[in-house]
Amino acid sequence: MNLATSLRQTPLAERLREVRSLTAALAGPLSDADATVQPMPDASPAKWHLAHTSWFFETFVLAEHVPGYRPHDERWPFLFNSYYEGAGDRLARDRRGMLSRPRLDEIMAYRAHVDEALDRAMPGFDAEALTLIELGINHEQQHQELFLTDILATFAANPLLPAYAEAAPAKPGAASTPGWTEGRRGEAQMGADGDEFTFDCERPRHSVWLQPHAIADRFVTNAEWAEFIADGGYRTAGLWLSEGWEWVKREGITAPLYWHEDGRSFTLAGLRERDPQAPVAHVSFFEADAFARWAGARLPTEAEWEDHARITDPAAGHQLDRAGAVMPAAGGALFGDVWCWTGTAYLAHPGFRQPPGTVGEYNGKFMSGQMILKGASCATPRGHSRATYRNFFPPAARWQFTGVRLARDL
Template sequence: MKAEQRQGIEEHRSLGERLQATRALTLALAEPLSDADATIQPNIDASPAKWHLAHTTWFLETFVLRDHVPGYGPVDERWAFLFNSYYEGEGARLERGRRGMITRPSLDEVRGWRARVDEAVQESLPTLGAEALTLIELGIHHEQQHQELFLTDILSTFAANPLEPAYAALPLRERVAAAPMAWLPGRDGVVEIGTDGRGFAFDCEGPRHRALLHPHALASRCVSNGEWQEFIADGGYDKAGLWLSEGWDWVSREGIRGPLYWNKDGSHFTLAGRRERDPAAPVAHVSYYEADAFARWAGARLPTEAEWEDRARLADAAGGHQLDRAGAVLPAAGGDWFGDVWNWTGSAYLSYPGFRPAEGTVGEYNGKFMSGQMVLKGASCATPRGHSRASYRNFFPPAARWQFTGVRLARDV
C-alpha cells in the first residue's frame, strides 16, 4: 500500500472517530430529558432540545448523504420541512417560533433517525470525496455549536418552569476569591487577525488581514458577579446616561433590573437548579447593552474584536472552563481567556476585506447574518472544548443574553 493511501485511510478514520464522538456527546446531553422536556420551546430565541438533535441529523443527511451517496433515501422526506433552520436553498420550512409544536416525531424516533444517519455516514466514509469530507468536518463543528445551544436552551426551558427543575447535578467547586483585576497592555500598530489557514475555520473568520490597533489595555479577567452587584447597587440600571439609546429603551420596556436568571435573594437559576451566586465567578447572561453600560460605569469600554483576538493569540484556546462531558455547567472563578463566558466586543459582526461566503447552500451559514449583530470572542463553560480559537467569531443581537455571555473590559492608554 502506498504512503498516500495509508495517509488517506488514517484521515478518514480520524474524521469518522471525531464525528462519532461529537454525535455521542449530543446524545449524552439529551439523556436526562423526557420527551416533554425535549419538545418545549420557551421563547423564539431558543429551540427545543429535540429540534437540535434532529436539525444536526438533517444537516448530515441532506448535505452529505443525499448529495454524495448514490441511492441513499431519507428516513422521512417530510422531516426536512420541520428541521431545516434557515437555508433558503433547501426550500420551505417550519416557522422558527413554532418549533415547540413538533410533538411528532417523538424523541425516540429522532434518536432512531440519528442512528440510521450515523451508520450510513460511517459506512460511506471510505468512498467519499474531498467535498463530502469537507462537509462532514463542517458538520462536526456545526453540531458542536448546537451542543452549546442545546444547553443554553434547556436552561431557558427549565427556568420558565415555576418548579425550577434541575437539568443535572452540579459538581461542587471550591470557591476562590476573584483575582485583582489588572490591566494588560496590548500591542499597538498594524497587526494581522483572522484565520491563519491552519486547521478548521468558518468562512467568516477570513481572509486574514491587517488591522490597526491604538494604544490600549485589556482586563486580566472578566467582570465578576460581585462587581456586577456593585453596579446594580449604584443604580446602574437607573442611570440613562450610562446607556445607549436603544439599550435604555430596552431596559425600560422590558423592566430589566439585573442579569438574566438572577434573583433578589442572592441566588440565580442554573442548569443544576437554583444556586447561591458566587461573587467571584464571572457574571453571565448579560446583553451587549448591559455590557456597554457597565463598561461606561467602570470608566472603561468594551474591547474591539481585533484587540481581543490579538491578545488571545497567546492563550490556550483549549484551556479554561469549557464543556468536556454531559452534565451541568456554570462559570467559575479562576479561568482564562477561553471558557466560562463569551466576551462581548464593541465590534459589529461584518465581513472582513475580501470575504466570500462558501459556495452552495452551506454558504448561507454565516454571511447572511452580517447585519445588526455584535461579535463575541472566546468560549464559554458550555462550549465543547477544542471548538473555539482566537479567530472564532461568535455573534448575537445586542439584546441577546440567554447564552453564557459576559464582559471583559478594555481602556485606552
C-alpha cells in the first residue's frame, strides 16, 4: 500500500478534523493586519480563506443537511461566497482586502462554530452529506495552498520583506545532468474512474493516443533558468508566443517572480540565497513555453504527464505536512516542490457532464483561457493530489509554486 492509499483510508471525521486544524495552524503566525491584506486581485486575504472554507461547509452541508441549523451570521455569506451564482450575491473579488471587519479572532470563532456543528451532525449524515464533506475537505486543502501562496505574495509586497515563518538553512543540491524517460506509445487511458474521490473535471476515463516522446527526469533548475536569462531569453521575441511576448513587454518581466538581482529569492522564510539546483518556481506558462523552445524541447501534454505518473505514489515527494515556511528543494520526485505546466488547455474530458446544482459550478465553468498543471507543490497538502488531478491557471499566472519539466518528441 502506498502512502496516498493509506491517507485516503483514514476515517472521514478524522480527516476533516486534521484538515481544519491544519488551516487554523497556518494562520498561527499572522496578525490581524497580515490576514487582512490583499496584494493583488488574484490573491485573497488570509482571513477570507479562513472564512470561505467555513462558509463552504456551512452553505453546502450544514444549511442543507442539518434541520434547524442557523448560520453563524446572516450577513457573512455575501462576504465569503467566492463565485457560486446559485448561492446568491457576493462581494467583488478585488474588494476582499477591504474587509477590516470581521476581525481575525471573530473569523476563528466562526470556524469553531462550524467545526462544532459538523462534529455533532456527522454521525447522522446520509451518503449525500458525507459526499459533500469529502468535497469540502478537498476544497479546503486547495485553499491551504492558496493561503500560503497568497501570504507569500502579501509579504513580498511589503518593503520590509518579512518572513512568514522560520525555516532551517537550505542544503544546496548537487548538480546533475538531466536524463530522459521514454514514454508509452500508442493507445492509453487517462482520466479517473472508480469510487475514490476525484473532482468532476477529472472524469470520465477515456482513451488517448500517445506519440513517441520522452519526459525529463527532473524539473528545470534555477541554474538552468539563469542560463536562459543570460542568453537573452527574456529579450528574444522568437522564443515567445505572441500573447506572452506582449505580456513580457507590458509587465517588464525579466526573471521569475520573487527573484532578486543579488542572487536571492523572496520566500515564506524571507529573503534566501537561491539554490542553483532547486527547481525554478513562480514562472508562468508563457515563460515555461519560451524556456522549452530555448532548450530545444517542449512542455509535456497532460496525457503524457498523466501516463508517466500512473505508477508513482502521489503522496511522495516534498509536499505540505504542517504549518511553516515551505519552498522547493532539489530532487527528482514527480510530485511535490512545484506544479508542472503542460502544453494542454483546460477543457472538458470527452463525456464530461457538469454536476447539477450550485456545487456543480466548482470546475466546469472555468474551462476557458486556462492551462493545465500536473503534480503537486511544496505547498500542496500531502495526499491531496493524484495522477489524474487537473490544476489550472491562466497562462500569465505565476504567484503559485509553478515550474517546468521538459518533454521532447522521439
